[in-house]
Amino acid sequence: MAAAQRMVVIGGNAAGMSAASQARRLRRAGELEIVALERGGHTSYSTCGIPYWIGGDVTDPDDLIARTPRQHRERDIDLRLHTEVTALDPDGGRIRLRERGSGATGERWLGYDHLVIATGARPVRPDLPGIDAPGVHGVQSMDDGRALLADLERNEASRAADAPRRAVVVGAGYIGVEMAEALVRRGYRVTVLDRAEQPMTTLDxxxxxxxxxxxxxxxxxxxxxxxxxxVRTGEGGRARAVATEDAEYEADLVVLGLGVRPETGLAREAGLPLGESGGLLTDLAMRVRGREDIWAGGDCVEVPDLVSGRTRHVALGTHANKHGQVIGTNIGGGYATFPGVVGTAVSKVCDLEIARTGLLEGQARAAGLRFVTATVESTSRAGYYPGAAPMHVKMIAERRTGRLLGVQIVGREGAGKRVDVAAVALSAGMTVERMTALDLGYAPPFSPVWDPVLVAARKAAAEVRRAGAH
Amino acid sequence: MAAAQRMVVIGGNAAGMSAASQARRLRRAGELEIVALERGGHTSYSTCGIPYWIGGDVTDPDDLIARTPRQHRERDIDLRLHTEVTALDPDGGRIRLRERGSGATGERWLGYDHLVIATGARPVRPDLPGIDAPGVHGVQSMDDGRALLADLERNEASRAADAPRRAVVVGAGYIGVEMAEALVRRGYRVTVLDRAEQPMTTLDxxxxxxxxxxxxxxxxxxxxxxxxxxVRTGEGGRARAVATEDAEYEADLVVLGLGVRPETGLAREAGLPLGESGGLLTDLAMRVRGREDIWAGGDCVEVPDLVSGRTRHVALGTHANKHGQVIGTNIGGGYATFPGVVGTAVSKVCDLEIARTGLLEGQARAAGLRFVTATVESTSRAGYYPGAAPMHVKMIAERRTGRLLGVQIVGREGAGKRVDVAAVALSAGMTVERMTALDLGYAPPFSPVWDPVLVAARKAAAEVRRAGAH
Structure with missing residues (x-):
């Protein structure tokens, strides 16, 4: 029997550990040695769950951990925590690593047959005075969450129960609005600041x-x-307010929710191909372009956008898991691909549900598309059924072809996941006319007799016909 | 200008009045006269809403009425209530009608340029001793609902508050289980009887x-x-129990929930083409096959089943509305088609959500298909998020091709409408392998990182591959 091959994984979260687990499912330890290197102390946790831990919906942070280091090791994965990779040597088929605390002299090379780059993303942290002051928090890692929670508890303990609690969230994207909810639930008065014209720039x-x-x-x-x-600091150098061009917003705490960028510094230094966002470029099997033995997945890659025909960076745990599954299958001797995304995202702020898929107007324009739009207001259930709540659906369709390009939804309970209908229709390249005849589930507790997505499709189809006359 | 054409609609509920309204939208009164004939006293009401009226979720029955007779008349639709059609004369381009109470001599002929048959369905009522006794109720029309509600109130008023209330529901399909919920909500002890091996024969x-x-x-x-x-009767000839081959079930009230059959007696007498279920057969524009000037839609037609390649009878308000829209568009001079159904249905009993789309195992077999199945248990939200409830998803996929054939879901809040993902995938002819890569909305309050439908697709895809080896 041939000597075991070695698979080295950089990054112990969703993509990396899914790849490791799936490869292990297909190949026993005697066939494939799997080494996984993680800079921090946690594996396979839900970054997306952190706001709900902060907000108190999740009380035990261990619940956010899908698989512990011990569970991975029990499956014959040689997981090394607190281990940093300092260089890639693609031509030499090796990486350089350092165990934390061991100093530069403790660095050494490790060879691989298959390398999986799953280094994730790092939060955007603008270079501003005071940005590193105590009281300014990111929410990307378990350690970030723990630090924020400790700071919140300290702040709450040090003040009278009825003293106003104030927080500023910088950035009104998904993370920003989810953190706003978390802080409201903890009794904070929250101000969210953003450069854009409206919150949720993931919507029009x-x-x-x-x-x-x-x-x-x-x-x-x-x-x-x-x-x-x-960020203005006060006593003990601690953040006390956030300054903008026009005003100052007092804050006991500042949370940064400005989104993330691919963590691809090592890949860049090693000359691996990166896209416009800085994400690694791969083929459909998640192999880094031009490399036989290097794979990449999760928040550090760009993936095909099936609607615009470009590649884009989408940091989402659900994709990271799929990438890992694909990589692990391929390294394990099977065959799988990740065809790309259509850009689906769903979020909530208290009882408001927000969802989108496909392209926004600006994205469609940038992709060279001409389009029509239709926005409708309907309800999540039959109008007469208790709990029927208003929801808005905006639909974008290509002129001439009538092909669906995107959907945005803002509503209450039952609104958000309706975006999935559009996500599947986008994958299938359906026209909005065809969508009007979709056989969606109907019963009064679930939907009006015309599902809101169908109402939007009807209106969009009418707009396509109208535009076709010109 | 040419004389106005006349459109005659038989049936004043969803399909008929949608057709009338849509035709009126496209053609003014001077161009098209619209006569709508309704046997009863109500128009455009939600049959599917009746159980929720009985159960007390809907308190005002007027809320179930989407458009009143007056509203239709205000839109220049000549609506005649309590008017029965007694014969069709397709070759003569006319129908025979009788205004209720006017006797046979009051019958007269009415000519049409376009006839729309939207006669709906009638509840199955087995020919059994006692079936017509007071206390035995159907739930198909507003009048049925009113009679049942009056009987319930009479029964409840005549007994001590703590006296047991007992009801028997005959039939454990959608209507049966929804009525069971309604009666439980009114404090009844409910027994549901069915011939089948399990309740919900719309599921495996x-x-x-x-x-x-x-x-x-x-x-x-x-x-x-x-x-x-x-049905055993007691005092005053009123139902007091339901007898089966083996036992007797006492009941203050009996509800029939045995499903419905197309109401096509007139069409049959007139020699119009009917399918196996007795439903009218139409082309894709909803024109009765072989007839230029007769259209049919709603609960009285059979429609193409896009998965099995047959036609089938599906009585659902959402389809009836679509049919009406298509018919009205075509009569109004536009162009529209109803391509068919994939067989989606969703229902609930208290907090249990039940959904299906596509084919059951038996239906797939009857269609000549060979298939694999996969059943998974997952949760509606991330496992750590409050309210995450278990849900079961069963998926059926064709052997060799891997094409999705059907999905069944049983779960709690957030489970039922997930069937829509499969409904769209069925319409698009997707394989389960392709479904594994669908970009569905993910955030912890909405879904685990692998949506339950994707988990089922992964398992089904593995089964397809396994079966492919044989």
Whole structure:
């Protein structure tokens, strides 16, 4: 029997450990040695779950951990925590690593037959005065979550119960609005600051406006069109306010929710191919382009956008898991591909559900597409059924062909996951006309007799016909 | 200008009045005269809403009425209530009608340029001793609902508040289980009787078993594999029990929930083409086959089943509305088609959600298909998120091709409408392998990182590969 091959995984979260687990499912330890290197102390945890831990929906952070280091090791994965990779040598088929605390002299090379780069993403942290002050928090890792929670508890313990608690969230994207909810649930008065015209730049401004209005009714103030210039510090160098060009917002705590960038510094130094966002470029089997033995997945890659025909960076645990599954299958001797994304995302702020898939107007324009739009207001259930809540659906369709290009939804309970209908229709390249005849589940507790997505499709189809006359 | 054409609609509910309204939208009164004939006294109401009216979720029955006779008349639709059609004369381009109470001599002929048959369905009512006794109720029309509600109130008023209230529901399909919920909500002890092996024969027996178990936990007893032989009557000839081959079940009230059959007696007498279920057969524009000027839609037609390649009878308001829209568009001079159904249905019993789309195992077999199945248990939200509830997903895929054939779901809140993902995938002819890569909305409050439908698709895809080896 041939000597075992070695698979080396950089990054112990969703993509990396899914790849390791799947490869192990297909290949026993005698056939494939698997070494997984993780800079931090945790594996396979839900980054997306951190806001709910902070908000108190999840009380035990261990619940966020899908698989512990011990569980991975029991499956014959040689997992090494607190181990940093300092260089890649693709031509030499090796990487350089350092166990934390061992100093540069403790660095050594490790060879591989298959390398999996799953280094994830790092939060955007603008270079501003005071940005590193105590009291300014990111929410990307378990350690970030723990630090934020400790700071919240310290702040809450040090003040009278009725003293106002104030927090500023910088960035009104998914992480920003989810953190706003978490802080509201902890009794904070929250202000969210963003440069854009409306919150949720993952939506068009007309839909973002609905989010802003709903957030205001929840007591969350959103200040848009503003640029943060500094974090002001006070006693003990601790953050006490966030300054913008126009104003200053007092804060016991500051949370950064500005999104993330691919963590690909090592890949760049090693000359691996990167896309516009800095994410690694791979083929459909998740092999780094031009490399036989290097794979990449999760938040550090760019993937095909099946609607725009470009590649893009989408940091989402659900994709990372799929990438890992594909990589592990291929390394394990099977065959799998990740065809790409259509850009689906769903989120909530208190009882407001926000979802999108496909392209926004601006993205469609940038992709060279001409389109029509249709926005409708309907309800999540039959109008007469208790709990029927209003929901807005915006649909974008290509002119001439009538092909669906994107859907955005803002509503209440039952609204968000309806975006999946559009996500499948996008994958299938359906026209909005064809969508009008979709056989979606109907019963009064679940939907009006015309599902809101069908109502939007009917209106969009009418717009396509109207535009076709010109 | 040419004289106005006349469109005659038989049936004043969803399909008929949607057709009338849509035709009116496209053609003014001077161009098209629209006469709508309704046997009863109501128009455009939600039959599917009746159980929720009985159960008390809907308190005002007017809420079930989407558009009143007056609203239709205001839109220049000549609506005639309590008017029965007694014969069709397709070759003569006319129908015979009678205004109720006017006697046979009051019958007269009415000519048409376009006839729309939207006569709906009638509830199955087995020919058994006592079936017509007071206290035995159907739930198909507003009048049925009103009679049942009056009887319930009379029964409840005539007894001590703590006296046991007992009801028997005959038939454990959608209507039966929804009525069981309604009666439980009114404080009745409910027994549901059905001939089949498990309740919900719209599901495979293995999934039906999950429904039975959940219903038992709600205090609803389901007796299956039993045939009702008679309704026993007592004082005043009123129903007092339901007898089966083996036992007798006492009941203050009996509800029939045995499903419906197309109401096509007139069409049959007139020699119009009917399918195996007795439903009218139409082309894709909803024109009765072989007839230029007769259209049909709603619960009285058979439609193409896009998965099995047959036609089938599916009585659902959502289809009836689509049919009406298509018919009205075509009569109004536009162009529209109804391509068919994939067989989606969703329902609930208390907090249990039940859904299906595509083919059951038996239906797939009858269609000549060979297939594999995969059943998984997952949760509606991330496992650590509050309210995450177990849900079962069963998936059926064709051997060799791996094409999705059907999905069944039994779960709690958030489970039912997930069937829509499969409904769209069926419409698009997707394989389960392709479904594994679908970009469905993910965030912890909405889904585990692998959506339950994707988990089922992964397992089904593995089964397809395994079966491919043989």
């Amino acid at each position: 401004p007309d839909m973002g406006r609905l989010v802003r209005e709903a957030m205001r009714r929840m007591g969350i103030e959103t200040v848009t069109g503003t640029t943060v210039t500094a | 027996p293995d999934m039906g078993r999950l429904v039975r178990e959940a219903m038992r936990r709600m205090g609803i007893e389901t007796v299956t594999g039993t045939t009702v032989t008679a």
